[in-house]
Amino acid sequence: MSESILSLRGLKKSFGPTEIIRGVDLDLRQGERHALIGPNGAGKSTVFHLISGNLKPTAGDILFQGKRINSLSPQAVNRLGLARSFQITNLFPKLTVFENLRLAVMRSHGLQYCFWRFIDLNQRVRDQTERLLEQVRLQAKAQMMAAELSYSEQRSLEIAMTLALDPQLILLDEPMAGMSNDETAYTAELICELTRGRTLFIVEHDMQVVFSISDRISVLVYGQVIATGTPDEIRDNAAVKEAYLGEEVAA
Ligand code: ADP
Ligand code: MG
Numbered sequence: 001m002s003e004s005i006l007s008l009r010g011l012k013k014s015f016g017p018t019e020i021i022r023g024v025d026l027d028l029r030q031g032e033r034h035a036l037i038g039p040n041g042a043g044k045s046t047v048f049h050l051i052s053g054n055l056k057p058t059a060g061d062i063l064f065q066g067k068r069i070n071s072l073s074p075q076a077v078n079r080l081g082l083a084r085s086f087q088i089t090n091l092f093p094k095l096t097v098f099e100n101l102r103l104a105v106m107r108s109h110g111l112q113y114c115f116w117r118f119i120d121l122n123q124r125v126r127d128q129t130e131r132l133l134e135q136v137r138l139q140a141k142a143q144m145m146a147a148e149l150s151y152s153e154q155r156s157l158e159i160a161m162t163l164a165l166d167p168q169l170i171l172l173d174e175p176m177a178g179m180s181n182d183e184t185a186y187t188a189e190l191i192c193e194l195t196r197g198r199t200l201f202i203v204e205h206d207m208q209v210v211f212s213i214s215d216r217i218s219v220l221v222y223g224q225v226i227a228t229g230t231p232d233e234i235r236d237n238a239a240v241k242e243a244y245l246g247e248e249v250a251a
Contacts, residue, residue, distance in 0.1 A: 003062075005030045005169055005199050006051070006082075011060035013046055020046055022223035023060070028169070033200040035210045038220035039244055044203045047220065048160055051201075052084045053077040064169070065221035083167035085158055085175060086249050093147035097138055100146050101136060102129045104161035128164070136160040159194060169199045176206055188213055207245070211235070219244060229236070 004027040012039045013021040021043050028034050034043050049055040051062055053074040062069050069077055091100055105128050109121060133139050136156040141149060146157065155175055162170060175191065176184045188209045191200070204210050209216060211231045218228040227234060234240055 003030055004028060005065060006201070007061075007063040008051075009061040009063065011047070012051060012058045013043075013050055013055060013191050018096065019058075021050070021057075024220070024223070024225050026218055026225055026228065027214075028199055028201055031197070031199055033195065033202070033213055034216040035217045036159060036203050036220055037199065037205075037207075037210055037217060037244070040104055042220045043223045044220055045173055047121045048084060048173050048201075050240050051077075052171060053083065056195050059103065068222060078165060079169075081165070081168040082171070083162045083169070084171040085167055085173060089142060089144055091146045091154060092160075095197065096143050097146055097149065098129060098133065098142040100157060100161055100245075101132055101164070102126070106130070108165040123217045131162060132160045134206040135163070136190065150183075152187055155179075155188060159191065163194060167198065169201065170195055172204075173204055174205060176204060184209060227236040 006028040008024050008026040009026040011021055011026075012019060024047060038044055038049065038085050045104055046055065050057050051064075053069065053072050053076065057070055059188075064077070064082055067080070068081065069082075080084075092103070095103070102125060105125050109125065111201065117192075130139070136159060138149075138153065138156060138160070142155065146154065149157065154161060159172075159175070164174075174192065176187055179187060184206055191202075192213055202210075202214075214231055216228060216230055217234045218225050219234065219237075220226075226243060227237045227240050
């Protein structure tokens with residue numbers, strides 16, 4: 001068994017008096033694609049916010065590559081090599097696709113305010129931006145405004161922006177939400193391609209996608225992980241069927 005890249009230990013989160021995450025233990029193995037599934041309101045997005053540093057745990061620990069990251073800012077977590085998908089609202093609709101991506105690349109070099117260093121690194125930034133555009137197959141759209149992209153192309157652009165920092169672990173929260181079947185299939189393939197050699201932690205509702213791309217799946221119900229296993233193990237797990245999957249997957 002390969003070593004863990006991320007470990008959650010007794011993780012808890014309360015909002016006011018309500019405990020939403022109720023003691024989560026979970027290990028992600030280096031290089032695996034791991035899906036987190038569960039009913040609406042189970043706490044999946046909250047777990048991701050805790051990992052990315054956007055929320056602080058009430059109790060427990062988050063270890064990334066053996067380092068405790070509970071108290072780090074989202075920026076500090078990001079710099080360690082843990083990226084989460086940007087929301088569409090992070091795209092600048094009136095900048096071109098190229099300019100949006102270049103901003104993410106500049107940010108990854110810590111260049112947001114330093115004009116003179118940027119001049120030095122200009123060519124490197126351009127090259128890296130072009131490489132990423134190619135990886136998400138948006139070269140032909142480089143000069144279009146982000147707002148003119150289709151929905152799935154916008155998501156592709158966001159994924160490229162997530163990759164700018166060359167992260168070891170990528171968190172994607174429902175990347176296929178709102179997509180047609182064709183867009184979903186395309187994006188699933190793209191995600192597999194882009195995350196090769198990295199670790200992926202993904203929340204997704206589309207069970208066909210989840211069961212086809214995941215090495216392992218964890219099921220979160222009411223703030224607790226009730227099962228972790230391979231797609232086959234999860235499909236056959238009685239508690240999972242009862243709590244969540246029901247006949248949908250048994251069929
Ligand atoms: P999921 O992503 O699994 O659908 P969430 O993590 O978004 O679930 O939410 C889990 C529960 O926590 C929900 O009941 C939600 O209303 C509640 N919750 C999420 N964020 C907050 C917050 N900032 N303040 C209060 N309650 C919240
Ligand atoms: Mg959610």
